[in-house]
Amino acid sequence: MVPAKRKPPAVTRRQRASAHATPRNDDTILLEFSMSPLTQGASVGRYVSRSLEIIDQSNLPYRLNPMGTVIEGPWDAVLGVVKSCWERMKEDCDRVSTIVKIDYRKGKTGRLESKIASVEKTLGRKLKT
Numbered sequence: 001m002v003p004a005k006r007k008p009p010a011v012t013r014r015q016r017a018s019a020h021a022t023p024r025n026d027d028t029i030l031l032e033f034s035m036s037p038l039t040q041g042a043s044v045g046r047y048v049s050r051s052l053e054i055i056d057q058s059n060l061p062y063r064l065n066p067m068g069t070v071i072e073g074p075w076d077a078v079l080g081v082v083k084s085c086w087e088r089m090k091e092d093c094d095r096v097s098t099i100v101k102i103d104y105r106k107g108k109t110g111r112l113e114s115k116i117a118s119v120e121k122t123l124g125r126k127l128k129t
Contacts, residue, residue, distance in 0.1 A: 030103040030111055031078045034068035035085055037093035047093065051085040058084075061112050063129075068099070072112040 035051055036044045052069070055062050058081045060073040071078050082100065089096050105111065120127055 027075050027104060027106075028073060028109045028111075029075055029078055030070055030072050030115075031082065032068050032070045032101045032103075033082055033085075033099060035082075035089060035096060035098045037089060038095040038097050039093055047089060050088055054084050054088060055081055063112060070112060072109075 035048070037047050040047060052064065055069060055071060058071075058073075058077070060071050060077060060081065062069055062071045071081060082098075086096065086098060103111075108114075116127065116129055
């Protein structure tokens with residue numbers, strides 16, 4: 001006798017839709033990324049600076065830091081900038097390393113500055129940024 005198979009739990013329409021949902025273009029995200037060639041030696045500043053030129057021309061708010069860049073804006077626009085940087089870098093780099101971190105908070109914009117301001121307020125002083 002073969003045991004009866006268990007029926008999987010019912011999945012609602014909402015669960016099915018949310019599992020396949022992609023962010024709306026007007027959903028604002030913070031995206032931090034670092035992209036550098038692995039085949040161009042130890043000094044990669046000239047390659048990274050080309051990415052900063054693309055980021056700057058996007059007119060999206062951004063902050064450069066020693067380990068990467070944070071960009072704020074709509075999902076499609078921000079990911080489009082990262083893709084443009086990658087397309088440019090792969091033109092003359094055989095191997096490219098990219099690290100991406102994305103933070104989404106529903107209904108919030110201006111977080112590039114407000115997240116820092118919140119910590120500074122809590123500490124009661126300005127921080128080095």
